[in-house]
Amino acid sequence: MPKLTIALDDVDHELLDLLQHDSGRTLRELGDLVALSPSAVKRRIDRYHKHGVISRQVTVLDPNRLPAVMLAVCLVTLERESSRHHETFRRRLLAASEVQQIYDVSGDWDYVVMVACSGMAHHTEVADRLFNEAPNVRRYTTLFVLDPILTSGVLPTRPPHT
CATH class of the missing domain: 1.10.10.10 (Winged helix-like DNA-binding domain superfamily/Winged helix DNA-binding domain)
Structure with missing residues (x-):
């Protein structure tokens, strides 16, 4: 868009x-x-x-006030770099209610995916569905959030005044 x-x-x-x-x-x-x-x-x-x-x-919602919430940061690298494969992967993520944020990033990883689940079993099911069963995922790693210190979504609308 x-x-x-x-x-x-x-x-x-x-x-x-x-x-x-x-x-x-x-x-x-x-x-x-x-x-x-x-x-x-x-x-x-x-x-x-x-x-x-x-x-x-x-x-x-404040994740610190919801004890059943498990947050995870998933770093993902795709096998192929074609736009078709990226679009297919993105559609898979966008269809998953557990996915909170998706970032296409530079560097060793292609995507950073923020996931919210209701526990380890739920996370395992989500990881299988989104990453293990995806035909184009080369590798992924998950970083579990131990303490969500700041979960703001506030964006700057202009540079700070100097």
Whole structure:
């Protein structure tokens, strides 16, 4: 999917930052924080959705408060480098509800895949389904998360002020 650019002003950057930290605020609360009316805030948020800046809104759970959650980082290298093989592998990952994040990376590994499971047996089933049974996976290794210290999904919208 091609990246579409959207012009963002200082208020947009501030509003996007506020939304990333707590999207549950009311339009009035957000407006008070960025000096806009609730209707102006709504128009901006609608524009972010229209241009894909906001792709979806979710509730972020704290994995430290959910004892049954097992997080793992899986590093994966594919056998062949064709775009068809990569696309097939990506579709397999995108179809798995346990996959939380997927990164196409440079270096010795082709992908970093973040997985959330309900225990070791579940993880074994997921690893078999996603990696062992995949025809194009050359190798993978799993790093189990011992302590999820920070699980933020907050992205910078501009370089920091210097």
